[in-house]
Amino acid sequence: MKSYSDLLVVEFAGAASGAYAARLFAGFGAHVVKVEPPEGDATRWTGPAAGGSTAEFEYLNTGKSSLAVDTASATGRDLAARLCAKADVIIESFSPGPPAPLPDSVTAGPNVVRLRISPFGLDGPYSNYRSTPFTDFAVAGHMFLTGEPDRTPLQGAPGQSLYAAGTHAYIGALTALIAREHTGRGQDVDISHFEVMASLHQWTTTRYTHGGVIQTRAGNRYGSLHPSTLYECSDGWVAFAAVGNEPLSRFLALVGMESILEDERFDSGGKRFANADAFDAILGPWMLQRTVAEVVALAQAVRAPVAPVNDLRALLADAHLAARGFWERPEGTADPTLFPGPPFRMSTHGWRLTPAPAIGDGGRDWLGLDPVDANLLHDAGLLRYDA
Amino acid sequence: MNRDDRLPLAGITILDLTRVWAGPLATRMLGDLGADVIKIEATWSRGPRTVPEVDVRVSGRYPGNEAGERPWNREGMFNKLNRSKRSLTLQLDLPEGKAILERLVPLADVVIENYTPRVMPQLGFGYERLRELNPGIVYVSMPGYGWNGPSRDFAALGTTLEPEAGLSSLMGYEDTGPYKSGVAWADPVAAMHGAAAVLMGIIDREADPERRGQAIELAQLEGMICFIGSEILASQQPNQPPPPRGNRHAHFAPQGCYPCAGDERWIAITVTGDAEWQALANAAGLDPALAALTLTERVRRHAELDQHIAVWTRTHERDALEASLQRLGIAACAANDAKDLVEHPQLAARAFFAEIDHPDAGKHPFPGLPIRLSETPARYRRPAPGLGQHNREILGGLLGLDESAIAALEARGVIAEEPPA
Numbered sequence: 001m002k003s004y005s006d007l008l009v010v011e012f013a014g015a016a017s018g019a020y021a022a023r024l025f026a027g028f029g030a031h032v033v034k035v036e037p038p039e040g041d042a043t044r045w046t047g048p049a050a051g052g053s054t055a056e057f058e059y060l061n062t063g064k065s066s067l068a069v070d071t072a073s074a075t076g077r078d079l080a081a082r083l084c085a086k087a088d089v090i091i092e093s094f095s096p097g098p099p100a101p102l103p104d105s106v107t108a109g110p111n112v113v114r115l116r117i118s119p120f121g122l123d124g125p126y127s128n129y130r131s132t133p134f135t136d137f138a139v140a141g142h143m144f145l146t147g148e149p150d151r152t153p154l155q156g157a158p159g160q161s162l163y164a165a166g167t168h169a170y171i172g173a174l175t176a177l178i179a180r181e182h183t184g185r186g187q188d189v190d191i192s193h194f195e196v197m198a199s200l201h202q203w204t205t206t207r208y209t210h211g212g213v214i215q216t217r218a219g220n221r222y223g224s225l226h227p228s229t230l231y232e233c234s235d236g237w238v239a240f241a242a243v244g245n246e247p248l249s250r251f252l253a254l255v256g257m258e259s260i261l262e263d264e265r266f267d268s269g270g271k272r273f274a275n276a277d278a279f280d281a282i283l284g285p286w287m288l289q290r291t292v293a294e295v296v297a298l299a300q301a302v303r304a305p306v307a308p309v310n311d312l313r314a315l316l317a318d319a320h321l322a323a324r325g326f327w328e329r330p331e332g333t334a335d336p337t338l339f340p341g342p343p344f345r346m347s348t349h350g351w352r353l354t355p356a357p358a359i360g361d362g363g364r365d366w367l368g369l370d371p372v373d374a375n376l377l378h379d380a381g382l383l384r385y386d387a
Numbered sequence: 388m389n390r391d392d393r394l395p396l397a398g399i400t401i402l403d404l405t406r407v408w409a410g411p412l413a414t415r416m417l418g419d420l421g422a423d424v425i426k427i428e429a430t431w432s433r434g435p436r437t438v439p440e441v442d443v444r445v446s447g448r449y450p451g452n453e454a455g456e457r458p459w460n461r462e463g464m465f466n467k468l469n470r471s472k473r474s475l476t477l478q479l480d481l482p483e484g485k486a487i488l489e490r491l492v493p494l495a496d497v498v499i500e501n502y503t504p505r506v507m508p509q510l511g512f513g514y515e516r517l518r519e520l521n522p523g524i525v526y527v528s529m530p531g532y533g534w535n536g537p538s539r540d541f542a543a544l545g546t547t548l549e550p551e552a553g554l555s556s557l558m559g560y561e562d563t564g565p566y567k568s569g570v571a572w573a574d575p576v577a578a579m580h581g582a583a584a585v586l587m588g589i590i591d592r593e594a595d596p597e598r599r600g601q602a603i604e605l606a607q608l609e610g611m612i613c614f615i616g617s618e619i620l621a622s623q624q625p626n627q628p629p630p631p632r633g634n635r636h637a638h639f640a641p642q643g644c645y646p647c648a649g650d651e652r653w654i655a656i657t658v659t660g661d662a663e664w665q666a667l668a669n670a671a672g673l674d675p676a677l678a679a680l681t682l683t684e685r686v687r688r689h690a691e692l693d694q695h696i697a698v699w700t701r702t703h704e705r706d707a708l709e710a711s712l713q714r715l716g717i718a719a720c721a722a723n724d725a726k727d728l729v730e731h732p733q734l735a736a737r738a739f740f741a742e743i744d745h746p747d748a749g750k751h752p753f754p755g756l757p758i759r760l761s762e763t764p765a766r767y768r769r770p771a772p773g774l775g776q777h778n779r780e781i782l783g784g785l786l787g788l789d790e791s792a793i794a795a796l797e798a799r800g801v802i803a804e805e806p807p808a
Contacts, residue, residue: 131718139722147566152644167579178593188760224446315612
């Protein structure tokens with residue numbers, strides 16, 4: 001089987017989901033060329049800047065090179081096709097809206113794995129509908145569950161559908177590369193934000209199809225058991241999930257409050273959920289008098305799952321992550337910005353974190369062009385790079 | 388040719404020691420794609436023989452809200468997460484259980500678990516031992532915090548990892564503290580990473596002339612943080628505004644979740660440009676002066692615009708409004724509930740829900756795998772296994788144990804097809 005580090009991935013991604021799938025390939029050491037228009041990918045400019053371009057662009061495009069051509073022109077398409085002919089994986093994602101059709105003459109090949117990522121999928125009545133991560137969160141049923149029961153449904157953290165769809169596309173590509181070993185052929189992989197997000201519920205549709213229950217919002221409480229919630233402490237918040245009787249009784253015994261569980265309103269997770277306001281009226285004030293660090297240390301001493309609710313500043317200063325060397329700076333830059341490390345760690349792969357490419361940086365090396373031809377294309381505005 | 392040979396991951400055997408949600412979802416994805424997933428379960432892992440009626444009713448996860456004769460085989464979330472797998476019960480705290488696992492590891496390609504890092508060595512199956520038994524084994528370990536660091540042995544759940552990873556600090560109303568997602572979001576995120584890690588390990592082994600496996604460390608906290616990388620980078624830039632609250636967007640406006648006609652009917656709208664805003668404002672019959680607002684002005688007057696939009700949406704039926712706004716090119720989607728999802732026309736058109744018939748639980752629609760391969764599509768080959776359903780098939784067929792040996796294991800409580808009394 002072809003070595004992972006010899007794979008060539010070509011990305012035509014106007015949307016973050018495709019860029020993130022390609023970024024996973026690049027991070028683990030495959031060759032990734034991002035094909036962007038001569039004026040640059042739109043995500044270079046939209047949003048708060050980090051270094052030369054936006055934080056989103058810098059994060060999603062580390063480890064890649066760039067080929068800047070206009071795929072609306074015949075010459076641009078020829079150049080893209082020349083690159084695609086060498087590709088193992090081609091990634092198309094455009095959002096909002098379905099993938100802008102690149103002609104098969106550019107992207108199709110018998111051995112290529114073609115990822116096609118779109119908001120709603122390549123067919124069906126919604127295939128031309130537009131979406132953003134915000135509307136993805138809504139349409140797939142997550143927003144309805146998030147927030148207070150008597151208030152407006154609430155969005156999740158930004159961009160989650162894009163990362164989830166991108167990671168599913170990556171899984172699909174790896175699967176198709178394995179299948180290629182026994183079929184001898186590539187194939188297309190159709191990934192939609194909607195289906196990905198709809199597949200990631202815990203028991204939402206199951207409770208409906210089995211018990212006829214339509215789950216609603218429960219604030220920071222959860223499901224049908226308590227306490228799995230956030231509590232406010234003297235200096236911040238904790239996520240408290242000692243939901244079963246055992247970890248909860250160990251924790252309450254440690255802090256001298258074990259008598260709570262003798263109250264018949266509180267002697268099971270389900271009853272505590274039904275009487276959660278009364279339960280929190282006892283535990284809540286106790287929490288307010290302790291620091292986050294105290295509560296976490298007490299709980300983890302008896303193996304109760306309790307963690308600090310970190311803001312991003314606290315996260316960047318977290319001792320555990322620092323000890324593990326999770327935060328990294330891109331190689332060869334003076335920029336002090338810290339990036340997250342890999343989502344998992346392998347002994348066969350480092351984590352490539354070279355800075356996101358400048359427009360046209362490095363990608364044309366894959367075209368095998370005569371330097372004179374490259375210059376002509378460059379001067380004609382058909383191939384952009386810093387000469 | 389075996390039909391399963393068409394499945395993309397046919398021929399890959401996974402010993403699945405995972406529990407709850409994150410791990411089982413990872414292996415279900417791989418099972419749907421054709422891997423032979425052997426779910427190794429303690430005999431007590433699905434709970435006791437009987438479930439109190441109140442728990443059945445409150446959970447809503449038993450078919451028809453009835454525990455039935457074998458409740459341990461009827462719980463809906465388990466059955467959702469464990470289709471396309473085989474079940475082997477095994478008490479790994481007993482020497483006979485360990486001996487069987489020792490014989491299975493050489494026949495497998497993958498061992499995956501989601502314990503804290505101290506558990507596998509305690510059971511006698513740390514990576515060094517697994518590698519002795521099978522140098523080609525791909526071992527994927529998915530603890531909350533990783534193999535080292537001060538929080539290494541801390542207990543974690545998806546509901547603690549999402550807030551710890553910083554996501555909750557980016558969520559909440561204008562006048563409140565942090566919020567969690569409606570699902571334990573860190574769990575399915577870890578599942579995706581677990582599935583990817585298995586496949587990466589297989590690819591590396593197949594490319595290695597010596598076919599060496601490896602141990603892969605998946606710290607669920609770190610994988611979750613990767614899902615807010617852009618926000619982490621942005622937060623380190625000078626003079627950053629605080630993250631938006633409520634349903635606001637960092638740079639588009641307006642964005643919101645607005646009430647529609649009826650009870651708990653909502654529509655989510657993001658206006659991504661001036662043309663979309665003008666179209667929305669005209670459709671809502673707003674003052675032309677409002678329709679002409681630039682992005683900067685829309686951000687500044689967001690609360691006022693939200694009110695105007697909500698007054699208008701409240702008089703409209705949600706699904707019709709979704710269709711008409713989409714026709715105008717506006718990203719507008721219903722905030723669907725569970726029933727809406729099960730009946731959704733787009734999901735129906737693409738047959739997203741799979742009707743799966745289970746001998747103890749009956750026939751129900753379950754979410755499918757959202758990875759659609761054109762040549763080697765996933766298939767839902769079998770319903771979730773009953774507890775120990777494949778004990779004989781695996782111990783007899785794969786390991787060649789005879790019936791008396793299997794009966795002896797049963798008598799010792801090493802394996803079972805019912806929870807212990």
